[in-house]
Amino acid sequence: MLDPAEAIDRITAAQNAPPGHRALHAKGHFYxxxxxxxxxxxxICRAGHLQGETVPVLVRWSNGSGRPDANDDRPMVRGMAVSFVLPDGTSTDLLGQTVPRFPVRTPEDFVRLTEITRDRRELAKFVATRPKTALALxxxxxxxxxxxxxxxxxxxxYPIHAYRWLxxxxxxxxxxxRFVxxxxxxxxGRFSGRDRLRDEILARLAQGPVAYDMVVTVAGPRDDPHNPMSVWRGSREFVAGWFEITTPEDDHEAEGDxxxxxxTRIVDGIELSDDPILRYRPSAYGVSIERRSHPH
Structure with a gap:
């Protein structure tokens, strides 16, 4: 298994990312x-935030780059991370991205893909030996x-991982x-410039809440919950709940937090799959957190 410190080193090098920030999705704001x-x-789920009562959420919309000065008009993945705060004070998180098909199955392949995304020759060599990656891309x-x-x-x-509801x-x-x-x-008005997505969302929230449906696909008998690349047929879909995002938050990290x-932060009523990407993420986050806390 790829050493998490090496993974973060390689991702930040590929992004030309400055120290003190997330290795990916460095540019973002809280709501x-x-x-x-x-x-x-x-x-079908006993988890505390799925019992129907109103629960607070913290949301972070972001650009996928490792650079906090990324241009909003550049093509890249966008993210919507959500932390649900349960009545007992615990929390559970979902991380969505605008890519509907995750293109790799292992941390090693993810890091390599991050390194070669803009190198057409290396990317062609990579997908030549990974036909499912080519289909996903x-x-x-x-x-x-x-x-x-x-x-x-x-x-x-699209949060890429599957979870087991109990x-x-x-x-x-x-x-x-998926968040729809x-x-x-x-x-x-018109919104332009490298920070136009932030400017637009602030203007939109000044008019009223931003609403999302949380749509759930229930696995069919042949759907694989342990492979982030798997394409599900699904047995059914339904709206599992609704978000209303209302308020821009101050920068929760401005004072060094x-x-x-x-x-992988889950609560009673939810279980993790054996998806290797999912299981790897906390170790990589641990390295990233340490470097963000002590950038020098």
Missing amino acids: SGTFNASPEATA AANARAKALAPPFSYAEATY TLSGHGTWVRY PRQGPRPP VVVFDP
């Missing part, structure tokens, strides 16, 4: 809001997943999520 689960979610291109959106609030975000009796159901925007009014959204 707060609420989430309410649907009765359909409550019926083609699907993402058709979906225009990297194209600069008009707004963070108009993009669909009922009160312990019955398990594998699910995948509800149509809302665009703010007046480190805020981490961790997809």
